[in-house]
Amino acid sequence: MEAEMSDDWIDRYNNDELDEYEKALFENKMLADPLLRSEVYIDACLNRFLMDFELQDLMKKIRAASRKNSGGKWLLDIFLMIASILVLSSIFGVFYLVRSSAETTPVGLPKYAGQEGQKVQVDSGKRNVIFPGDQRIPKDLTKNNFESLAEYEVLVGTGSRSDQFKLISPNVNVSIHIGTEIKFVWQSYNKQVPLYLVILNNHGITVSKVALNQVSSFNLKTKGFKSGLYYWKMMAEEKMVVMGKFTVL
Amino acid sequence: MMFQYSDEDLIAGLRQRNSSYIDFLYQEFFPIVRHHLLHNSGTHQDGEDLFHDGLIVLYNRIQTEPFKLECSLKTYFTAICKNLWLQRLERRYKLIYHAECEVQEEPAEYVTEDHDPTEQNLEQQRLFHKNLMQLPVECRRLLQLYCLKIPYREIAKLLKYKDEVYVKTRKYSCKKMLRKKIIKDPECDQFIKHHGSRNVR
Structure with missing residues (x-):
């Protein structure tokens, strides 16, 4: 009876559907039960509200307008936030690329060639690329690019200062395709001594010279190299530490 | 681009509970209500609620013919909202409240009418x-x-x-x-x- 009362008697009471006996019983219960009293009051108000369809329709539309406008702003905020993140990422990305490129790539390495012994430009204080000149290799000198140079052949694989320097890669004789990088990795026990990587062609002409200050690896980019045999030597204090060769196919 | 409606259009649109007019009213009038509330102990949510209630009051008002505006609808609506907020503050916090008018027009006379729903309603x-x-x-x-x-x-x-x-x-x-x-x-x-x-x- 109790459960039945609370389920539909409230409704029936407010709709005046209870008979006299039920009504008296219900009102007695209301006197003793404040929660029931509240429910009856809320139900009566609710009935009036539910019957007012125009009001409900208007409220729905006002809520929709509010949601639409604040929702639009929310979307705009999200869009702006994403756009800002993308712009910042791009800026940092470009900055990082430029910086890492400056640190690891010898700018213009393949472009330059010069005669050995020619005075080179040294930008002191940093790890630098030193360009021995802006002279292109004369065409007649590249005719037999794959012929070995006897004086250098005997030096390939040899070196000095083995107590201070240990070459890990590359092998002293490798063949690669144009554009492939050659990774030079070494251990140097005295990093204060300036180290240079010198690339020479098979005529003994210095193609490039790279300063390797306080690093233990370097990627030689062969993009722009002509096919042929090249020799490389790592130099410390004007002395050859190790020599090798590579063939660009 | 948003259409500009005259006060008469807006009243007619609201009378029919037309969504696009209600949207327009929200975009035009809500910032004023929110501004008023943020400077008078209210929050953004209070602003939303007050705009909602103000529009219901306005809707009830315009149902009674003839409805005549003696100031702009914006001023009238703002006055309704300020009055409601005053009642709400008094009821909630029992504070003495002095309204200020942010709309750069003469404040409208606003008298609560008998058939207006009460603030509590x-x-x-x-x-x-x-x-x-x-x-x-x-x-x-x-x-x-x-x-x-x-x-x-x-x-x-x-x-x-x-x-x-x-x-x-x-x-x-x-x-x-x-x-x-x-x-x-x-x-x-x-x-x-x-x-x-x-x-x-």
Whole structure:
């Protein structure tokens, strides 16, 4: 009876559907039960509200307008936030690329060639690329690019200062395709001594010279190299530490 | 680009509860209401609620013919909202409040009319609407049909219920669910304090 009362008697009471006996019983219960009293009051108000369809329709539309406008702003905020993140990422990305490129790539390495012994430009204080000149290799000198140079052949694989320097890669004789990088990795026990990587062609002409200050690896980019045999030597204090060769196919 | 409506257009549009006019009113008038509230102990949510209630009051006003504006609709609406906010603050916090007018026009004379819903009623209606919208769609539909005085037999057909008895039972349970939701809503406290206690839950 109790459960039945609370389920539909409230409704029936407010709709005046209870008979006299039920009504008296219900009102007695209301006197003793404040929660029931509240429910009856809320139900009566609710009935009036539910019957007012125009009001409900208007409220729905006002809520929709509010949601639409604040929702639009929310979307705009999200869009702006994403756009800002993308712009910042791009800026940092470009900055990082430029910086890492400056640190690891010898700018213009393949472009330059010069005669050995020619005075080179040294930008002191940093790890630098030193360009021995802006002279292109004369065409007649590249005719037999794959012929070995006897004086250098005997030096390939040899070196000095083995107590201070240990070459890990590359092998002293490798063949690669144009554009492939050659990774030079070494251990140097005295990093204060300036180290240079010198690339020479098979005529003994210095193609490039790279300063390797306080690093233990370097990627030689062969993009722009002509096919042929090249020799490389790592130099410390004007002395050859190790020599090798590579063939660009 | 947004259309510009005249006050007469807006009144006519609101009278028909046209969504695009209501959108326009929100975009144009809400910032003023929010600005007023943020400078007078209110929050953004209070602004939303006050705009909502102000529009209901305005809607009720324009239903009575003839409705004549003696200032711009914006000024009139702002005056309604300020008056409501004043009442709300007094009721909530019992504070003495001095309104300031942000609209650069002469403040409108605003007198509460007898048929205006009271500030408390507006808040109660908002509470009911909020909780009604949280009911399952099927319950909302059933209550709507019941309030439209559709016979139980018809409702059973429309909602594909097995019989009238089930419709009746379902209606009671939906109504009960709504009642319970409302009573459990913290905002309901202010309406039931004189009618009972919330201790029994």
